[in-house]
Amino acid sequence: MNSLPFPAPKVLAFDVFGTVVDWHSGIAREVQALRPLVDGNAFALAWRAGYQPAMRRVMSGELGWTLIDDLHRLILDGLLAPFGLDDLSEAELQHLNKAWHRLDPWPDVVQGLTRLKSRHMICTLSNGNIGLLADMAKHGGLPWDCILSAEVFRAYKPDPATYLGVAGVFGVAPSEVMLVAAHQDDLAAARACGLQTAYIERPAEFGADQPKDVSPCPANTRHARDFMALADQLGG
Amino acid sequence: MNSLPFPAPKVLAFDVFGTVVDWHSGIAREVQALRPLVDGNAFALAWRAGYQPAMRRVMSGELGWTLIDDLHRLILDGLLAPFGLDDLSEAELQHLNKAWHRLDPWPDVVQGLTRLKSRHMICTLSNGNIGLLADMAKHGGLPWDCILSAEVFRAYKPDPATYLGVAGVFGVAPSEVMLVAAHQDDLAAARACGLQTAYIERPAEFGADQPKDVSPCPANTRHARDFMALADQLGG
Numbered sequence: 341m342n343s344l345p346f347p348a349p350k351v352l353a354f355d356v357f358g359t360v361v362d363w364h365s366g367i368a369r370e371v372q373a374l375r376p377l378v379d380g381n382a383f384a385l386a387w388r389a390g391y392q393p394a395m396r397r398v399m400s401g402e403l404g405w406t407l408i409d410d411l412h413r414l415i416l417d418g419l420l421a422p423f424g425l426d427d428l429s430e431a432e433l434q435h436l437n438k439a440w441h442r443l444d445p446w447p448d449v450v451q452g453l454t455r456l457k458s459r460h461m462i463c464t465l466s467n468g469n470i471g472l473l474a475d476m477a478k479h480g481g482l483p484w485d486c487i488l489s490a491e492v493f494r495a496y497k498p499d500p501a502t503y504l505g506v507a508g509v510f511g512v513a514p515s516e517v518m519l520v521a522a523h524q525d526d527l528a529a530a531r532a533c534g535l536q537t538a539y540i541e542r543p544a545e546f547g548a549d550q551p552k553d554v555s556p557c558p559a560n561t562r563h564a565r566d567f568m569a570l571a572d573q574l575g576g
Numbered sequence: 577m578n579s580l581p582f583p584a585p586k587v588l589a590f591d592v593f594g595t596v597v598d599w600h601s602g603i604a605r606e607v608q609a610l611r612p613l614v615d616g617n618a619f620a621l622a623w624r625a626g627y628q629p630a631m632r633r634v635m636s637g638e639l640g641w642t643l644i645d646d647l648h649r650l651i652l653d654g655l656l657a658p659f660g661l662d663d664l665s666e667a668e669l670q671h672l673n674k675a676w677h678r679l680d681p682w683p684d685v686v687q688g689l690t691r692l693k694s695r696h697m698i699c700t701l702s703n704g705n706i707g708l709l710a711d712m713a714k715h716g717g718l719p720w721d722c723i724l725s726a727e728v729f730r731a732y733k734p735d736p737a738t739y740l741g742v743a744g745v746f747g748v749a750p751s752e753v754m755l756v757a758a759h760q761d762d763l764a765a766a767r768a769c770g771l772q773t774a775y776i777e778r779p780a781e782f783g784a785d786q787p788k789d790v791s792p793c794p795a796n797t798r799h800a801r802d803f804m805a806l807a808d809q810l811g812g
Contacts, residue, residue, distance in 0.1 A: 473722075478721055486713075509707045
């Protein structure tokens with residue numbers, strides 16, 4: 341971490357999938373609820389792995405602007421045969437595709453966000469669409485001040501329009517916004533736009549059996565185990 | 577009102593200025609805090625009266641896309657000489673222009689929204705920009721599930737893109753969205769797009785001394801004195 345002091349950020353913008361909610365166990369659980377014999381772990385990893393390539397197809401212009409709900413469905417349709425899910429009905433597929441709306445937050449999230457909200461504007465900055473993020477917030481009791489999304493800026497992270505867009509929405513300098521994320525690449529892109537950055541360890545993001553590297557990157561403004569630890573650091 | 581039953585709306589989208597917050601007394605109070613001799617009532621009415629014409633200049637193409645914060649400033653600048661406010665500093669003007677971010681909710685709003693939120697997705701649908709609406713929500717403790725704004729749709733109400741945009745964001749039919757507003761023209765435009773409509777009486781919107789006509793329009797789905805009465809009607 342850089343040495344302090346930093347000006348207190350006015351706005352905390354949170355990455356969502358992996359940082360706020362546990363997509364791996366949520367997706368694994370939902371597919372197994374439909375078809376108990378499917379390898380939920382492998383299915384969750386495969387679905388998530390299709391996410392970046394699908395967004396690249398949009399940003400390259402190959403696909404027009406597409407909501408994440410529709411990209412999720414596009415990826416899901418390609419997983420049906422490999423995972424033996426060909427017999428799912430259209431209603432089951434629509435239900436499964438909305439599993440991303442029903443992901444549970446990590447255990448520290450609601451209390452941590454509530455503390456952080458007392459001193460900062462807290463918002464999402466996710467590639468997920470607004471409706472998905474609003475459903476998820478209602479499902480998990482996430483106390484956002486505001487839901488910001490790629491859908492607002494018509495660009496996905498790591499496009500600078502997203503990070504700078506948060507500063508624009510609130511009429512503050514980029515340095516007054518802190519991106520909070522469990523992914524170093526997201527944080528690096530935000531930092532390149534002048535934002536402060538906080539890395540959150542989510543060692544079980546890819547499943548408890550596949551711990552990820554959560555070692556600190558010195559370029560980040562903050563490094564915290566979870567949202568409670570971030571609130572401790574920011575004095576909330 | 578039309579005769580029941582109607583399907584329960586999934587999403588309640590709220591007009592904000594006048595419906596949720598009391599702009600008249602808030603603006604009058606703030607200008608008088610700066611210059612006690614100004615006629616706060618006349619100033620508030622004049623500032624608000626500039627709003628529709630300013631939006632028309634944008635929608636006609638005369639002005640490019642402009643956030644309401646900037647339209648408010650444009651109108652304010654034209655009121656300085658008539659109201660003897662020429663001596664306000666730039667810092668005072670910026671503070672006054674943000675008075676719209678600090679408007680108080682009507683007394684029934686927080687409890688009414690909290691009740692309605694238990695059964696419905698509740699969101700704003702305002703011509704105010706996202707940052708303004710988020711500041712206002714934080715100031716007044718407004719428990720929105722989601723803040724939607726003209727800024728998201730790049731069109732002001734009564735453009736159909738705004739009303740239909742709410743349905744699109746949540747992936748529901750227009751008839752599953754109810755616009756809640758204290759203005760019959762807003763409700764009529766929403767109804768033309770297939771939304772349900774609820775009229776809320778706000779007789780003191782233009783000041784206690786200038787009561788407005790709050791008589792029911794039979795075309796609305798609901799007519800309620802305030803948000804508590806609407807929650808009673810919707811069973812929240």
